[in-house]
Amino acid sequence: MSAPTTDHTLDEVLNLAASHFKVPREKLTPDDDFFKTLGIDSLQALDLLTRLEHHFRIELPDYELQGVSDFRTLANRIQARL
Amino acid sequence: MLDLRQYASLGAALKDALERWPNETCLIEADRDREKARLTYSDFRELARPLCRALEDADFKAGDRAAIIMTNQSKWLISAYSIFFCGGVLVPLDYKLSAVEHLQLLAHSKARFLVVEYYLWRAITQSPEFSKLTVEIVLVTEAPAGADLRGAYRWEEFKRKGEPQFATRQRADTACIVYSSGTGGRPKGCVLTHDSYLEQCASLTAWYPFWPGVRYLSILPTNHAIDFMVGFVGPFVCGACVVHLRTLRPEFVRDAFVRYRITYVSLVPMVLKNLERGLRAKFAELKPAKRMILDRLIGLNKMLTRARPHVEFSRRLLPQVHRAFGGELRALIVGGAFTEPSTLQFFYDLGIPVTCGYGLTEACTAVTLNDLKPFRADTVGKPLPGTEVRLLNPDGDGIGEVAVRSRAVMSHYLDDPEQTAQTIVEGWLLTGDQGRFDVDGRGHLQLVGRKKNMIVTEGGKNIYPEDIEAVFDGLPVKEFCMFAANYLWPQKTLGNEMLVLVLRLEQNQQFDDKLREEMVERNRRLADFKRVGGYLVWEKDFPRTASLKIKRGELAAEIGVDAARAGVVGI
Secondary structure, eight states: OOOHHHHHHHHHHHHHHHHTTTTTTOOOOOBBHHHHHHHHHHHHHHHHHHHHHHHHHHOOOGGTTTOOOHHHHHHHHHHHHH | OOGGGGOHHHHHHHHHHHHHOOOSSEEEEEEEEEEEEEEHHHHHHHHHHHHHHHHHTTTOOTTTEEEEEEOOOOHHHHHHHHHHTOOOEEOOOTSSSOOOHHHHHHHHTOOOOEEEEEEHHHHOOOOOOOOGGOOOOOEEEEEOOOOOOOOEEGGGOOOOOOOOOOOOOOTTTEEEEEEEEOOOOSSSEEEEEEHHHHHHHHHHHHOOOOOTTTTTEOOOOTTTTTHHHIIIIHHHHHTOOEEEESSSOOOHHHHHHTTTTOOOEEEOOHHHHHHHHHHHHHHHHHHHHHHHHHHHHHHHHHHHTSSSSOOOOOOOOOOHHHHHHHSSOOOOEEEEEEEOHHHHHHHHHHHOOOEEEEEEEGSOOSSSOOOOOOOOSSSEEEEEETTTTEOOOOOOOOOOEEEEEESSOOOTTTTTTHHHHHEEEEEEEEEEEEEETTTTTTEEEEEEEESSSSSOOSSSSSOOOOHGGGTTTTOOSSEEEEEEEEHHOOOOSSSOOOOEEEEOOOOOOOOOOHHHHHHHHHHHHGGGGGOOOOOEEEEEEOOOOOOOOOOHHHHHHHHHHHOOOOOOOOO
């Protein structure tokens, strides 16, 4: 099976973020600053990373989140490891 | 522990520590639930020896500077030890800074050598400013096979056979240059001597001793003053063990407490609050009867630990809580920023003492610390042995600027006599923090605010508003200036800290959505902890000096009088 496309990955990231932090999915867009949109701190962002790891069955080192604050970049980092 | 009075340098003390406890474990390194390495002091020495020899061969001499940019791990400490062994000056840089900031600080520090983790080196080499790299030799750890290292060496291969020659240093020689912040306009490199560290270490361990068998969980970045002391120098000179985790995910941190039966850990307030939230959520899930029993036990513990902690007793009284922390935890050390007293009290009432202190890089590590006799959640503790604290120009409530004098205080700011002269006056370090001594007469210090235009985040980061301004350069307004809200509107408490962007619009310019979007977009370029919280439109031109620099103090005073904090609009 080939790896899903970035768009698909991005969509899944947004869906998961919305359900994990209980915000309406339609409020999230790819270029949102997730710290701000979700109102989370860096520890909660690490929690999200764990959730994404389980979903995509990959391992993302903490440093993959360093300097990343929007869903699109995050999805790209995940895509690179699929 | 070693008697530190007999040592002239950190290198000499650490070298003896490696020989004194050859069979004790000094380092455990884990990645998630996988243990990657476990080293004895003797193993540590064997790993450092070929690196020391290679540094010698590369002409690394006493007094030369070497920077480290790495996350917490064994190679950080092995590299630091090797640098000290060769008489070098260590420049620990914050790995969370951007590549451009790393390059700026490397240039400012005049480091000849750099030890850096691969992913950080990759970012530096991809930076448009990479051509400005001033370092001569770069050692990269954990580089994948076949990676283009752009002229750097692999740390793992940078070794030579033979016995290296220990380089003797004196107490007054520089041990470290630690940047307290200021990556934007004016880097503040605190020059700290071997004497500063040895004195500070002796004071801290007098109150909080380590011994062989103690396990310290190293979570705060090792480049930070606290972890460097409590997660490296302190444990090593006492034969204790440091546990490194390659991830800071809360679930793995919680596991590590249990898996490695941790004795001490240092945390920033944000992590402490996260632990508190987790525990409170668990308590809330208890059935009413169980909850009532728990509350009663907590009440009993509270009563019996009023005068001082009784850790053994508390463990028996509240076993489930203590088991969740591994069952061996003696104290949580919290520092780097303001912590809510209620959070500190919450843990203390469970029988987990929280050692709250106050320190700043300029004073090496800590100035005051809670000695738990008794625990006082509302203070930052008492001055450490050998540390004098004075309050300058106290007002009617006894509140004045905290000034510190001790051998641990830095010697100066690197290459900045002007800033040094403003900060160290007649031998006293002016902290810019406002405080008062508690009425109990026992010397407990309470911090009540800041005199400086800066904030300390919940993650323990010092942010100087001036450093953030570069990101807003070219903003289409007449002029702008960045301030800390508590600097504009002093309040007699810490907390609620935020950055405020003060805007002066062009004549006839209206604040519109386009300008707001531009601000939001620029704000997003900043690391999350550096972001601006709000803006204020100011109706007058900024006061400026003859050389057209903004008179920040004057402007801040005007704003403080003519505008209200409530007028700040969130970005």
